[in-house]
Amino acid sequence: MIALIRYTLATTIHGQRYLAPVLLFCAGVGISSGSDSGPLPGVYALNSGILLVCATWLTMAVISVEDPTHRAITVVAARGPVKVLAATIAVSALFAVGLTIIGLGLPLLMNPRPITAADLPAGALAHLLCASLGLAVGLLCSRLVIRRQGYALLTALALVTAALLTTGSPPNTLFKGMANTNKAADVLPTAAALLPIGLAVLAVAAVITHVISIRRD
Numbered sequence: 659m660i661a662l663i664r665y666t667l668a669t670t671i672h673g674q675r676y677l678a679p680v681l682l683f684c685a686g687v688g689i690s691s692g693s694d695s696g697p698l699p700g701v702y703a704l705n706s707g708i709l710l711v712c713a714t715w716l717t718m719a720v721i722s723v724e725d726p727t728h729r730a731i732t733v734v735a736a737r738g739p740v741k742v743l744a745a746t747i748a749v750s751a752l753f754a755v756g757l758t759i760i761g762l763g764l765p766l767l768m769n770p771r772p773i774t775a776a777d778l779p780a781g782a783l784a785h786l787l788c789a790s791l792g793l794a795v796g797l798l799c800s801r802l803v804i805r806r807q808g809y810a811l812l813t814a815l816a817l818v819t820a821a822l823l824t825t826g827s828p829p830n831t832l833f834k835g836m837a838n839t840n841k842a843a844d845v846l847p848t849a850a851a852l853l854p855i856g857l858a859v860l861a862v863a864a865v866i867t868h869v870i871s872i873r874r875d
Contacts, residue, residue, distance in 0.1 A: 659741060659744070659745070662741055662742065662745040663745045663748050663749060665745075666720070666723075666742075666745040666746060666748075666749045667749045667752065669723050669724060670719070670720050670723050670749055673719075673723040675719035675720075675722065675723060676716055676719055676720070676753060678715070678719075679711075679712040679713075679715035679716045679719065680712070680716070680753070680757065682708075682711075682712055682715075683708055683709060683712040683757050683760070683761070684760060684764075686705070686708040686712075687705050687708065687760060687761050687764050687765070688764065688768070690704045690705055690708070690765070691705075691764050691765035691767075691768040691769055692768070692769065697839075697840045698765065698771060698773060698777045698781070698842070699777065699780060699781070699836040699837070699839055699840070699841075699842045699845065700836055700837045701765045702761070702762070702765070702777070702780065702781030702784055702785070702836060702842075703784060703832070703833040703836035703837050705761035705762075705765070705781075705785065706761070706781075706784040706785050706787070706788040706829065706832075706833070707788065707822055707829065707833060708761070709754065709757055709758065709761055709785055709788045709789055709792065710788035710789075710791055710792045710795075710818060710821060710822065710829060711792070711818055712757060712792070713750070713753075713754045713757070713788065713789045713791075713792025713793055713796065714792040714793075714795045714796040714799070714814050714817075714818055715796070715814075716750055716753050716754065716792075716796065717746075717747075717750040717792065717793050717795075717796025717797060717800065718796045718799060718800050718801075718810070718814065720746055720749050720750050720753075721746055721796075721797075721800040721801065721802060722800070722801060739868065739871060739872055740868065743802075743864065743867065743868055743871070747793060747797070747860075747864060750793050750796065751789070751793065754789035754792065754793065755789070757785075757789075758782065758785040758786065758789060761781070761785050762778060762781050762782060762785065774841070774842060774843065775843075776841070776842040776843035776846050777842045779842075779846060779849075780836070780842035780843075780845055780846045780849050781842070783846070783849035783850060783852075783853050784829075784832055784833075784836065784849055786853055786856070787828060787829060787832065787849070787852055787853050787855075787856040788829055788856075789856075790853070790856035790857050790859065790860045791821055791828070791829065791856050791859060791860070792818075793860050793863075794856075794859045794860045794862070794863035794864075795814055795817045795818055795821070795863075796814070797860075797863045797864060797866075797867040798813075798817070798863050798866065798867060799811075799813045799814035799817065800867065802867050802870065802871040803866070803867055803870050803871065828852040828855050828856060831848065831852065832845065832848060832849055832852055835848055
């Protein structure tokens with residue numbers, strides 16, 4: 659499994675399709691972290707929203723690095739599609755963790771400000787929640803599920819927009835709490851409670867993607 663993850667990561671880096679979402683995230687975080695960006699919880703909420711978009715794009719890009727023929731060869735070599743899909747999710751998650759570190763650290767570097775003990779944990783949980791949901795949307799909108807790129811893009815945009823703007827959705831609920839407080843400790847319990855929901859959505863999306871992909875193959 660480790661060898662398969664290393665192969666998927668190397669193929670992704672060589673294909674360079676990860677660059678666009680990574681650069682978009684860094685640019686968005688750079689803008690949100692300016693000198694007039696406000697309290698840290700609000701900045702982390704905005705960065706998490708950007709991560710949701712970029713994690714979706716990244717996951718779709720990782721899956722698209724190999725064309726269908728090469729992916730079929732990889733599946734045969736790995737003795738089944740489950741390991742290949744798991745490696746894809748693992749590589750996408752590695753990128754998302756890297757972006758999370760940037761999203762947490764860059765605001766502190768660009769605009770040094772007082773930080774409380776709850777700021778980083780709350781920000782990390784918000785980033786991880788959005789990363790999980792972004793990976794889930796990326797899987798469901800990848801070519802393993804939706805073969806036509808235009809339909810996949812429109813579906814991804816619709817799902818990401820719904821996740822961010824629908825009242826009562828996990829990220830929307832958390833973002834409102836973070837944007838309306840100067841104390842991250844107030845939203846830390848909410849963030850901790852919502853993260854398992856994001857992970858559960860990711861698990862369901864992985865199962866759906868696997869079932870649909872093997873039926874089409």
